Amino acid sequence: AGFAIGGAVVLAGAGAALVLTDPSKRRETMMSETGGDEAASVRNYFDTTGFERWNKIYGETEDVNKVQLDIRNGHQQTVDKVLNWLKNDDLNGVTVCDAGCGTGSLAIPLALKGASVSASDISSAMVGEAERRFNDQVAAGAKAPAQAPKFDAMGLEECTGQYDMVTCIDVMIHYPKDRVDGMISHLASLSSKKLIISFAPKTVSYLILKRIGELFPGPSKATRAYLHDEGDVEAALAAAGFRVKRRQMTATSFYFSRLLECERV
Numbered sequence: 001a002g003f004a005i006g007g008a009v010v011l012a013g014a015g016a017a018l019v020l021t022d023p024s025k026r027r028e029t030m031m032s033e034t035g036g037d038e039a040a041s042v043r044n045y046f047d048t049t050g051f052e053r054w055n056k057i058y059g060e061t062e063d064v065n066k067v068q069l070d071i072r073n074g075h076q077q078t079v080d081k082v083l084n085w086l087k088n089d090d091l092n093g094v095t096v097c098d099a100g101c102g103t104g105s106l107a108i109p110l111a112l113k114g115a116s117v118s119a120s121d122i123s124s125a126m127v128g129e130a131e132r133r134f135n136d137q138v139a140a141g142a143k144a145p146a147q148a149p150k151f152d153a154m155g156l157e158e159c160t161g162q163y164d165m166v167t168c169i170d171v172m173i174h175y176p177k178d179r180v181d182g183m184i185s186h187l188a189s190l191s192s193k194k195l196i197i198s199f200a201p202k203t204v205s206y207l208i209l210k211r212i213g214e215l216f217p218g219p220s221k222a223t224r225a226y227l228h229d230e231g232d233v234e235a236a237l238a239a240a241g242f243r244v245k246r247r248q249m250t251a252t253s254f255y256f257s258r259l260l261e262c263e264r265v
Helices: 025-035 038-045 049-057 066-085 109-113 122-139 177-190 205-215 230-239
Strands: 003-005 007-013 016-019 093-097 118-122 150-153 161-169 190-201 241-249 256-264
Touching: 003 150, 038 049, 038 122, 049 066, 049 118, 049 190, 066 190, 066 241, 093 109, 093 122, 093 177, 109 118, 109 122, 118 122, 161 177, 177 190, 177 230, 190 230, 230 241, 230 256
Parallel strands: 093 118, 093 161, 118 150, 161 190
Antiparallel strands: 003 007, 007 016, 190 256, 241 256
């Protein structure tokens, strides 16, 4: 997802929204803090300042500005599109791996619809918040599923097992082009039937916005962000044995995300 604010570009997704300002200094600092490990820098960000910022955006507090509210609404539109695709499916007992679950915006409603959900995120703060939100909804009267969702702090590559469906919303923004094929291949290996993913699309207009943002330094710390060509993503899906069944685009004033529903061939 991508948007411009006063010279800065922000990329947003479920579990990740990223400010693309002063990239070289920002990345050098964050990578040096983790010995050059980009995954660790992402984990550190979303366990600290990133968690505070995006937990507020993906929550219900009114203490958000216009841009943050727009991101919240855009993110919810993406989640609603996934749920709408699944509305006619009987999810009772369907096994789901939600990789990069963030604060549980998709994992929780899937669990409350009866799915057996294994949700994970690289950030322990995020999965802790997701579990808290699930418990709060049940305590407030939501019908508890036969099997409570599992929330685990681990990276996408650490996910194992076999599931009827794998979901991974906007996590691809953390993966450079040379790692995306491997990421998609791994997600596909976990799914026996369906794979739902989203990513920040690589278009001329978004690339221009991204470049403008890189020219204007800002005070916020964030992680590196990557846009991806839709054709490249589809090619990787095909190589992994999946074809795109449906696609939608979420585009608000400040949030952009391409959503794909894929099925095993």
